[in-house]
Amino acid sequence: MRKILLILTSVLLLAACEQQSDLVTILEIDNVNWQQDAVESGFNLHIKVKAAAKSSTIQRLIIYSDDNQFKERILLDSTIAIPAKNINLSWYYTLPYYTDTTKVKLTARSYDQSGNTMSGAVIIRVAPGDQALRSIDNLTLYSALSDGKSAFSFETFQPVYIGKDTTKVAFFDWTDPAELEGQQSPAISREWHSEIGLLFSRSEGFNFSEATAQSVTDVWKSAVKSAIIKSLRADDVLLIGIGDKPVGAIKILAVYDDDGTENDRYIFSIKVLPDFKWNPEQDNPETQKE
Numbered sequence: 001m002r003k004i005l006l007i008l009t010s011v012l013l014l015a016a017c018e019q020q021s022d023l024v025t026i027l028e029i030d031n032v033n034w035q036q037d038a039v040e041s042g043f044n045l046h047i048k049v050k051a052a053a054k055s056s057t058i059q060r061l062i063i064y065s066d067d068n069q070f071k072e073r074i075l076l077d078s079t080i081a082i083p084a085k086n087i088n089l090s091w092y093y094t095l096p097y098y099t100d101t102t103k104v105k106l107t108a109r110s111y112d113q114s115g116n117t118m119s120g121a122v123i124i125r126v127a128p129g130d131q132a133l134r135s136i137d138n139l140t141l142y143s144a145l146s147d148g149k150s151a152f153s154f155e156t157f158q159p160v161y162i163g164k165d166t167t168k169v170a171f172f173d174w175t176d177p178a179e180l181e182g183q184q185s186p187a188i189s190r191e192w193h194s195e196i197g198l199l200f201s202r203s204e205g206f207n208f209s210e211a212t213a214q215s216v217t218d219v220w221k222s223a224v225k226s227a228i229i230k231s232l233r234a235d236d237v238l239l240i241g242i243g244d245k246p247v248g249a250i251k252i253l254a255v256y257d258d259d260g261t262e263n264d265r266y267i268f269s270i271k272v273l274p275d276f277k278w279n280p281e282q283d284n285p286e287t288q289k290e
Contacts, residue, residue: 023118026050027063027108034124041097041129049089049120051110057083060111063091067104067126070096075106083113097131097213130212133248133271143188143264144173154278157270166195170278171240173266174228188257188264190232196280198247200229201239208237208251213273220246232266248272 031046032039039045051058063076075093087110095104107121141159142148149159151172162172171194175186192200201223207215220241229238236252254267 022054022056022114023058023110023112023116024050024052025108025110025118025120027106027120027122029106029122029124034122038101038125038127039095040127041095042131044092044094045106047089047091047093047106047108049087049091049108049110051087051089051108051118053085053110053112053116056112056114056116057085058087058110059083059113061087061089062109062111063093063106064109065104065106067098067102069098069100069102095126097129098126100128102126102128130214131274133211133213133216133273135269135271137269138253139268139270141173141266141268143261144175145186145188145261146264147262148265157272166193170194170196170198171200185260188255188261188266190255191228191230192232194227197227197242199225199227199241199243201225201241202229203237203239203249206237206239206249208249208269208271211249211271213275216246216249216271216273220244246273247276 026049028048028050029045030048032043047063049061049063051061059080061076061078061080062074064072064074066072076091078089080087102125103123104126105121105123107119109117109119111117136157139152139159140149141152142150144150144162149161151160151162151166151169152158153160154170160169162169166172171192173189174191174193175189194200201220203219203223206219216239220239223239225241232252232255234252234254238250238252240247240250248271250268250270252266252268256263256265256267258264
């Protein structure tokens with residue numbers, strides 16, 4: 001009986017090996033020495049996947065990553081238009097920016113038309129990095145005394161008309177009505193307000209052109225903050241945030257105070273942290289009071 005059991009076990013093992021080897025998937029990275037060195041955050045990996053099936057054809061290929069910071073994420077999910085026994089994929093993937101040296105597992109999984117699946121993976125070490133923030137440039141915010149767009153929206157990241165509800169915009173130009181008395185052509189106020197919990201901080205030494213998420217965060221921790229910023233002038237750099245959470249940075253490029261008030265305006269650029277998402281229900285203190 002024991003001999004029969006051994007024979008049956010051997011047969012099952014052989015069958016399992018044959019079924020497993022029917023589909024082969026290999027993932028390689030060929031443009032960096034990842035076996036020995038930590039790969040820099042933001043590096044553009046050249047990933048090559050080879051998949052081969054013996055008795056069927058490959059119909060789907062998935063590439064995904066898994067790590068402690070970003071968890072498991074599908075990077076590529078491709079259905080093969082014309083299934084084939086051999087698939088060779090060449091694909092570039094830009095690594096995200098990690099806050100610490102992190103082990104990242106990259107896996108390719110193939111599926112054939114017989115229902116079999118097989119994966120191949122590599123584990124790389126990724127060094128921490130800090131991503132330069134993308135700039136939205138040459139935005140024009142008009143004076144509150146003009147008929148132009150005198151407010152800024154976090155929904156569109158563009159200047160908008162202010163409307164009656166100032167809690168619907170991120171910040172807006174403000175002119176004190178008391179200062180208008182007796183003035184035929186009042187000057188641009190050079191003053192911005194926010195009523196959504198957004199705070200401003202003037203930061204003269206901050207390097208706006210090379211701003212990163214980390215540099216904004218580091219300065220914001222000890223910054224003097226206020227919901228009102230006054231005396232705005234060209235070359236001012238403002239950091240903005242909601243409470244202790246940094247949002248980004250603004251650079252005033254020019255302030256125009258022309259004759260009359262219709263064309264009085266600010267020209268500025270803004271950079272926002274990549275993980276910032278405006279959530280009025282969570283961030284707007286007026287909403288929280290309801």
